[in-house]
Amino acid sequence: MSTADGADPMYPLLGRLVSSRDMGREIKLLGVKLLNGTQPPFPAYAPGQFAFLSAFGIGEAPFGLASTTERGEVLEFAVQRLGSVTTGLHELAEGDALGVRGPLGNTFPMEAFQHKNLLVLGGGIGGAPLRPVIHSVLDHRQDYGQLTILWAARHPSLLIFRDEYESWRAAPHTELHLTVDEADAAWDHHVGLMTDLVRQVAPSAANTVAITCGPPIMIYHVDKLLSELGFAPEQRYVTLEARMHCGLGKCGRCNMGELLVCRDGPVFSMAQVGNFLESYL
Amino acid sequence: MKTLSRENLNLWLDGLAAQQSLIAPHLEAQGVFYRPVQRAQEIAWEADRPALSAKEFLFPPSERLLKVEKRGPDIRLEVSPSAAPQAIFGLRPCDARGIRVMDAAFLETPPIDSQYASRRENTLLLGLACRSMGASCFCTIMGLAPDDPRDMDVMFTDRGPTLAVQALTPRGEALLAGLPIVEEPGEVEPASRREVGGLPTAEAWKESFGDARWAKHGERCLSCRLCAYVCPTCRCYDVRDEALPSPPGEAHFERLRAWDSCTREGYRLTAGGHNPRAAAGSRLRNRLLCKFVYYPHQYGPAACTGCGRCLDACPVNLDLLEIGGALQEAAQ
Ligand SMILES: Cc1cc2nc3c(=O)[nH]c(=O)nc-3n(C[C@H](O)[C@H](O)[C@H](O)COP(=O)(O)OP(=O)(O)OC[C@H]3O[C@@H](n4cnc5c(N)ncnc54)[C@H](O)[C@@H]3O)c2cc1C
Ligand code: SF4
Ligand code: SF4
Numbered sequence: 333m334s335t336a337d338g339a340d341p342m343y344p345l346l347g348r349l350v351s352s353r354d355m356g357r358e359i360k361l362l363g364v365k366l367l368n369g370t371q372p373p374f375p376a377y378a379p380g381q382f383a384f385l386s387a388f389g390i391g392e393a394p395f396g397l398a399s400t401t402e403r404g405e406v407l408e409f410a411v412q413r414l415g416s417v418t419t420g421l422h423e424l425a426e427g428d429a430l431g432v433r434g435p436l437g438n439t440f441p442m443e444a445f446q447h448k449n450l451l452v453l454g455g456g457i458g459g460a461p462l463r464p465v466i467h468s469v470l471d472h473r474q475d476y477g478q479l480t481i482l483w484a485a486r487h488p489s490l491l492i493f494r495d496e497y498e499s500w501r502a503a504p505h506t507e508l509h510l511t512v513d514e515a516d517a518a519w520d521h522h523v524g525l526m527t528d529l530v531r532q533v534a535p536s537a538a539n540t541v542a543i544t545c546g547p548p549i550m551i552y553h554v555d556k557l558l559s560e561l562g563f564a565p566e567q568r569y570v571t572l573e574a575r576m577h578c579g580l581g582k583c584g585r586c587n588m589g590e591l592l593v594c595r596d597g598p599v600f601s602m603a604q605v606g607n608f609l610e611s612y613l
Numbered sequence: 614m615k616t617l618s619r620e621n622l623n624l625w626l627d628g629l630a631a632q633q634s635l636i637a638p639h640l641e642a643q644g645v646f647y648r649p650v651q652r653a654q655e656i657a658w659e660a661d662r663p664a665l666s667a668k669e670f671l672f673p674p675s676e677r678l679l680k681v682e683k684r685g686p687d688i689r690l691e692v693s694p695s696a697a698p699q700a701i702f703g704l705r706p707c708d709a710r711g712i713r714v715m716d717a718a719f720l721e722t723p724p725i726d727s728q729y730a731s732r733r734e735n736t737l738l739l740g741l742a743c744r745s746m747g748a749s750c751f752c753t754i755m756g757l758a759p760d761d762p763r764d765m766d767v768m769f770t771d772r773g774p775t776l777a778v779q780a781l782t783p784r785g786e787a788l789l790a791g792l793p794i795v796e797e798p799g800e801v802e803p804a805s806r807r808e809v810g811g812l813p814t815a816e817a818w819k820e821s822f823g824d825a826r827w828a829k830h831g832e833r834c835l836s837c838r839l840c841a842y843v844c845p846t847c848r849c850y851d852v853r854d855e856a857l858p859s860p861p862g863e864a865h866f867e868r869l870r871a872w873d874s875c876t877r878e879g880y881r882l883t884a885g886g887h888n889p890r891a892a893a894g895s896r897l898r899n900r901l902l903c904k905f906v907y908y909p910h911q912y913g914p915a916a917c918t919g920c921g922r923c924l925d926a927c928p929v930n931l932d933l934l935e936i937g938g939a940l941q942e943a944a945q
Contacts (some may be wrong), residue, residue, distance in 0.1 A: 341724050342678055346688060388681045388688060389866040391854045393884075414884035429688045548887060575883045577852040577870075581911065582718060582726055584849035585873075585880065587903070589822075590910040 341580055344386045344431030345374065349424050350406060357489040358413040359457065360422055361398070363406045364432060375435060376401045379442060379464035380571060380599040383434025384579055385409060387420025394579055396461030396571070396598075397435060400468055407432065410460035410492050436579040437598050440465055440543065440569065449477035451535050453554055455484045455526055455546020459492050461571050461598070462545055470503050479506040480535060484526040484546070486513045509533055527553050530561075537562035545571040555602060565602040572598050572605075614801050615794045616775040623653035625792060626702060634699040636670055638663050647701065647708075658771065661747040662705040662920060666845030670701060671712055671732045672719075674842075675871040678728065678852065683864040693728060700737040707752050707920035709738050709764035711845025717912040718848060737788065740765035742804055749921030751809040751934060757919060759804040770801050777801040812937040815915075818905040821940045822898070830936060831894020833929045834876065840923035840931075841874030841900065846908075846916040849873050849880075875899045901933060 351363035364385070366374050377383075377397055386392040399408035413422045424430060442465070450469060454462045469476045481500060485491045491510070500508050511522040511529040522529050526546065535542070542558050544551050551570055558568050574586035574593040581595035591597065591604065617625075629635050630651055638657045639648040645660040647667045680691040712733075719729040742760035746752065752759065762768035766785035770777040778794060779801075780786040813821070821827070841847035851873040859865035873880065876896045882888045890896050899907075908916035917933070924932050 340692065340727050342726075343690065343692060346690070388683060389854055389856065389864060392852070392868075418884065427686070429686065431690075548889070573883070574889070575881050577850065580724055581722060582850075583852070583870075584875070584903075585851075587899070587907055589902075590907040592911060 341433065342578065344384065344392065344433045345372075347407070347430055347432045349426055349428050349430055352422075352424065352426055355410060355492050355494070356485075357487070358422075359490065359492060360411050360413075361492075362409045362411055362421060362424075364409065364430065365406055366432065367429075374405075374407060374432065377435035378439035379468055380439040380461060381435040381437050382461065382579070382598060383407070383409075383432055383436060385411075385417075385421055386431025386433070387417050387424065388429070388431060390420035391417045392431065392433065393417040394436070394576055394594075398460045398463045400464045400471070402471060403467060410457060410463075412457040433579070437594060438596070440571075440599050442468055445541055446475045447477060447539075449480070449536075449538075449540040451480045451482070451540055451542040453482045453484075453526060453530070453542065453544040453546070454492075455544075455550040455554075456486065456490055457492065458546035458550070458571075458573075459483060460545075462543060463493060465543060466500060470500070470506070473504055477505070477539065479503070480533065481506070481508045482511075482526065482529050482533060483508060484511045484513075484529065484550070488512050488516050488519050525553075526550050527557050530554060530557050535561065537564070537567060541567050541569060543569045543571070548573075559602075565606070568602040570600055570602065570605065572600060614777050614797050614799060615779065616772070616797050617769075617778050617792060617794055618775050619773075621793050622769070622776055626653035626656075629700055629702075632698075634697065635702060636667065636699060637702040647703075656703060658703075662707060662743060662750070664922075664925075665843055666711050666920065666922065667701050667704055667708045668711060668715070668845050668848075670699060671736060672715060672729060672848055672872075675869055676728065678868045678870055680857070681854070681866040681868065682859075683866075684862070695731040696728075696735045698735045698737075699732075700739055702739040703741040704738050704765065705743055705920075706740065706757050706759065706761035706764065707750070707918040708845050709740055710752075710755075710757055710761075710914075710918040711920070712738065713764045714846040714908075714912075714914050714916055714918065715848050717914050718908075722912050737784065738764065738766045740768040742768065742770040742801075744771070745805045746807045746809075747921065749924040750807075750919060751921055752919035753806055754809055754812055755915065755917055755919035759806065760801075772801075810934055810938050811941055812905070812934070813941040815906050815909060817940060818902055818937070822902065824940065824943075826936075826939065827898040828892065828894040830897050830931060831892055834893045834897045834931055835929060836876050836878050836893050836896065837928060838874040838876050839926040839928065841876060842872060843922040843926045845918055845920055845922075846904070847872075847874060847900075849875055875903065897931065901936065904933075 346367045347364045350365045353361045355361045382396045384392045395409040398410045515523045576586040577583040579594045586593035637650045640657040644664040645657045682689040719726040766782045768779045850870045852870045854866045857865040881890045904917040
């Protein structure tokens with residue numbers, strides 16, 4: 333496939349793994365730099381976008397870009413090991429070559445979010461594509477209202493970006509609430525489902541936008557609850573995941589009704605998704 | 614009308630086959646299929662539309678996207694070479710429309726799919742009008758006709774000793790230049806048409822999403838994917854890496870794309886086990902709503918040409934016309 337500049341968007345750019353760090357059980361934060369001289373360079377990207385990573389010989393799979401262009405040239409991905417490609421990526425050593433294809437998909441309308449309160453709800457590995465939202469708000473703190481982060485995982489060992497929680501909490505007008513389904517001995521935060529935490533925090537819908545990403549079942553129930561709490565469909569954003577093989581609106585796999593997750597999304601407002609969330613579930 | 618004698622047409626086709634790959638309806642043990650032929654004599658003239666569409670010549674069942682060569686820490690990627698020229702003769706209007714429908718997704722909606730584009734640029738569409746509509750054909754419902762020339766480079770109509778010929782694109786014009794074409798009085802007779810039922814509007818298809826009948830159809834559907842593989846417009850694909858034989862110290866792979874279908878059980882299965890379309894009825898519904906609602910929304914044209922092949926192919930007789938007809942009745 334070719335773009336205006338002639339580059340084929342099914343053709344991955346070559347990169348090197350510059351860092352691979354355990355972040356949780358079976359979850360690694362991978363840092364990727366494109367090889368020197370790679371043409372074209374990885375384009376500027378924005379919160380919400382994703383890219384395909386290739387473990388050559390095994391395959392490629394899509395991952396949310398967990399970094400921001402602003403914070404540096406290393407592309408970061410939080411990768412949970414679940415199958416063949418994610419295992420291949422986990423097994424790469426620092427310095428190994430891999431392929432990168434992107435950025436793909438739409439972005440969070442960060443400009444439209446300015447001067448609003450943001451409620452960010454991340455469940456498990458679903459928090460990965462939300463980190464760029466959090467970083468963008470923290471890096472332009474005066475442009476946004478209150479930032480309330482609700483962060484959940486099945487178990488403390490599955491929480492991602494734990495080493496950043498202090499800096500998130502330390503930012504002005506920023507709150508972080510944590511919950512796990514099942515605690516361990518060291519856990520001193522909320523225990524229960526994300527929906528329990530939402531009920532407890534009881535966020536106000538006034539001048540607020542909610543952004544949710546996590547397992548489908550969590551998105552479904554959290555979204556229903558937010559609606560009950562008075563969030564209008566236009567105030568409820570989700571970033572969705574669907575199996576996909578091109579990320580370019582060609583392979584046909586990721587449709588949700590007439591929407592394509594790869595091209596129309598992965599970021600959607602519930603005003604767009606409407607009843608089709610049912611078919612996504 | 615412009616005509617060409619059968620003798621001259623055959624000579625011309627023989628010449629074409631000598632220069633490039635010539636694909637035409639050909640009688641095989643299992644029926645008539647579009648196949649590469651060496652000479653005009655091998656063409657099955659009398660047949661109805663071939664059993665399979667011409668999709669595979671533009672969008673092959675499996676094709677290499679790139680080759681990967683690993684040598685220690687070094688990796689080399691190689692893209693596939695561009696396609697060789699080919700001409701499809703005897704192409705039926707439904708199959709030409711099938712190609713136009715694929716064009717909408719692969720060429721006309723950015724970004725351009727370079728592999729498809731390379732084949733498409735190098736393919737001549739030489740149509741042959743159907744004499745009449747076959748038993749399961751319903752192209753007329755889809756706005757086509759058995760002798761519809763619109764999607765061709767050149768359209769031929771068989772009149773016995775001579776064929777009417779009409780160029781429809783500059784490429785077609787150029788191709789015919791120099792041929793002993795005769796101007797005859799009169800018009801080409803239209804092909805005979807058959808009354809066929811109707812199908813719901815896109816809106817009615819869309820509203821059928823919650824209809825209980827989808828689950829009923831799902832109880833019958835075998836999720837065998839035949840309907841999608843015989844369909845000239847079903848174009849969903851899978852991408853995967855496969856190992857190739859490699860010299861010592863190196864590892865070679867190819868990245869392939871291969872046909873896939875949304876009626877397959879594991880089509881939407883994600884790592885971790887979540888399957889948003891675990892029910893056969895929801896997958897069948899997706900295939901049909903894609904044809905009439907989703908594909909038009911994303912790319913423009915409806916993704917059905919009325920070729921009727923999925924009606925013929927389905928082992929349990931799930932019939933698009935029947936399913937749609939029942940929905941249409943319910944909608945009225
Ligand atoms: C937009 C988007 C963003 C994502 N972001 C992240 C992220 O930040 N971190 C993370 O760990 N995971 C993310 N995922 C999920 C990730 O793509 C899958 O976990 C991954 O594809 C599993 O591949 P596998 O080869 O290990 O699994 P296997 O089960 O072996 O899958 C085989 C192939 O199926 C496809 N596939 C399987 N599951 C999925 C899936 N959920 N989505 C898309 N394709 C799939 C892939 O092509 C994969 O290579 C994201 C998915 C999407 C669509
Ligand atoms: S859906 Fe059936 S009738 Fe329509 S183009 Fe495809 S195979 Fe032919
Ligand atoms: S051919 Fe028939 S049984 Fe097979 S997947 Fe299609 S509808 Fe289902």
